Amino acid sequence: EAGVVQSPRYKIIEKKQPVAFWCNPISGHNTLYWYRQNLGQGPELLIRYENEEAVDDSQLPKDRFSAERLKGVDSTLKIQPAELGDSAVYLCASSISRGSYNEQFFGPGTRLTVL
Amino acid sequence: GQNIDQPTEMTATEGAIVQINCTYQTSGFNGLFWYQQHAGEAPTFLSYNVLDGLEEKGRFSSFLSRSKGYSYLLLKELQMKDSASYLCAVTGGGNKLTFGTGTQLKVEL
Numbered sequence: 001e002a003g004v005v006q007s008p009r010y011k012i013i014e015k016k017q018p019v020a021f022w023c024n025p026i027s028g029h030n031t032l033y034w035y036r037q038n039l040g041q042g043p044e045l046l047i048r049y050e051n052e053e054a055v056d057d058s059q060l061p062k063d064r065f066s067a068e069r070l071k072g073v074d075s076t077l078k079i080q081p082a083e084l085g086d087s088a089v090y091l092c093a094s095s096i097s098r099g100s101y102n103e104q105f106f107g108p109g110t111r112l113t114v115l
Numbered sequence: 116g117q118n119i120d121q122p123t124e125m126t127a128t129e130g131a132i133v134q135i136n137c138t139y140q141t142s143g144f145n146g147l148f149w150y151q152q153h154a155g156e157a158p159t160f161l162s163y164n165v166l167d168g169l170e171e172k173g174r175f176s177s178f179l180s181r182s183k184g185y186s187y188l189l190l191k192e193l194q195m196k197d198s199a200s201y202l203c204a205v206t207g208g209g210n211k212l213t214f215g216t217g218t219q220l221k222v223e224l
Contacts, residue, residue, distance in 0.1 A: 004157075031210055042119075042202050042214030043158065056211060091157065095210060100165060101146050102210050106157035 002026070004107030006092050012113045018080035021110045025073070025094030033104065034067060034077050035091040043091055043106075049075065082114045117141045119215035121203050126221045127193055135188045135218045137203035148212065149177050149188045150202040158202055161188070190220075198222045 005024040013019050025032045030051050035043035046065065048056040052072035060067065064083070069075040079086055089109040095102040118140040127133040139147070146165040150158035164170055164179035164186060176189040188201055200217040207213075 033210075040123075040216065042204070042217050043212075044214070045211060048210060050210075098163075101148075101163045101206075103160050103163070104212065106159070108157050 004092055004094055004105055006090075006107035006110055008110055009108060010111050010113075012115065013082055014115050015084055016081040018078065019082050019112060020076055020078045021090050021092075021112075023075045023077070023092030023107060025075075025092070026096070026105055029094035029096050029105070030072070031095045031102065032069060032075050033093040033095070034075070035093065035106075037089045037091055037109070039088075046077070079112075082112075084114050087112055087114045117205055117207065117213035119203055119205060119213060121201075121215045121218045123216065124219045124221070126223060127190075129193055129195060129222055129224055131193050132189065132191050133193060133220065135190070135201050135203075135220065137186045137188075137215060139184050139186070139203070139205050139215075141184075141205055141207055141213075143207035144181065145206045147177075147179055147186050148204040148206070149175075149186075150204060150214075152200045152202060152217065154199070161201075193222050195222050195224075 032049040034046040037043045047060045049069045067077045089111050091109045092107045093104045095104045121137045149161040152158040162177035169178045174191045179186045202217045203215040204212040
């Protein structure tokens with residue numbers, strides 16, 4: 001079974017440029033998450049989807065970040081315009097219920113560098 | 116809100132046992148997770164505790180005390196490949212995880 005797929009793996013852009021990240025979750029996983037992980041820190045949730053509905057986007061900086069999951073499968077996270085402080089690894093995860101808990105499976109991430 | 120504390124770094128010797136502690140303060144609690152993350156890779160699930168006590172899974176065990184807001188991850192028979200960051204994460208429900216900053220474990224010969 002394929003894991004969570006993300007692309008690109010690496011992206012270098014100049015500040016003020018737009019950038020987009022793509023994620024395809026594990027087949028059958030209805031819940032999809034976007035996290036941002038700064039160096040030496042744990043992942044921080046940006047947005048969570050249940051199917052195509054964004055159920056938690058309280059940590060998403062909505063002035064420059066947007067996300068969509070139109071058909072409830074793959075998802076795109078966009079930053080426009082990018083700032084120097086956006087340099088981080090952007091992780092996508094999907095989850096499946098294990099009865100008493102939901103196990104999240106993470107993709108390899110996209111490492112963004114903003115110059 | 117959630118507040119999670121764990122040591123930044125630890126060093127241990129191959130073949131030894133190491134305990135990584137995690138303390139948390141939460142407004143709601145529905146379980147605690149441990150994830151392993153090798154440098155440049157995705158976090159991978161290690162364990163889940165929701166009730167007090169010890170959960171053992173091979174060389175790894177995880178303990179939880181809800182009254183103390185405390186958990187630890189115990190790694191036995193350390194191997195060089197265990198060098199990684201170990202992330203403690205708490206859920207207050209609703210599939211939302213709040214992660215600690217991670218403990219960078221270095222296993223030496």
